[in-house]
Structures are given as structure tokens and as C-alpha cells.
Amino acid sequence: MTMFGIAAAAALLYGTLVLRERLSGQIIMLLISIFAAGMPVIHLRSPHINETARSAGGFFFFWTLLMLGVLGTLSLIMVLLEVWAPRRGRKSPPGDGGEN
Secondary structure: OHHHHHHHHHHHHHHHHOOOOOHHHHHHHHHHHHHHHHHHHHHHOOOOHHHHHHOOOHHHHHHHHHHHHHHHHHHHHHHHHHHHOOOOOOOOOOOOOOOO
16 A cells, blocks of 8 residues: 555656656646545545544554645645646747747
8 A cells, every 4th residue: 555655656756856847747746636635535534534543553644644635735736826827938929029
């Protein structure tokens, strides 16, 4: 189960660091951030969450879920802002009024 988390974190980092200005990188970041934001919702709706919280390591599990949700939500906001923001460094066509 931990390997899925490591693979998701590696995909998020690869999309963020290597492919950040490409559409594929933004799609990777968007999908991973949606999944990360949804993890607390999925796990905390379990009928056994009280048993999990009281078990050994339950406190760490609970706070890790919350931080994953916060990270996913902030990543989702940042990806959406990047997708909707005008591209920086793109040359405007001639006659567009962008020249000085």
C-alpha cells in the first residue's frame, strides 16, 4: 500500500519538476491533486475510522491524511491558476498592439 503513495508522489514530482510547462505535466498535476484532495474524504468515511484512530499509528495516519488533503487542495488551486493564466513568454502576433 505504501508503494502506491510513493508512486503517486513520484508522478506528482515528475509532472511538477520536469513537465511543468507542458500540457501533459499540467494534466498529471491536475489528476494527482484531485486524488490527493479526495483521500481524506475516502478514508474518513470508513465505519472503522474510530478503531483506526485509536490504534498504534492512528494519530500519524490521521494527520497524514489531513496534510495530504491540504497539499492536494493547494496543488489543485495552483494547477487551475496555471491552466487559466495567460502564457508567459509567448510572442504576440504582429499588429496585436503588444509591441513597444
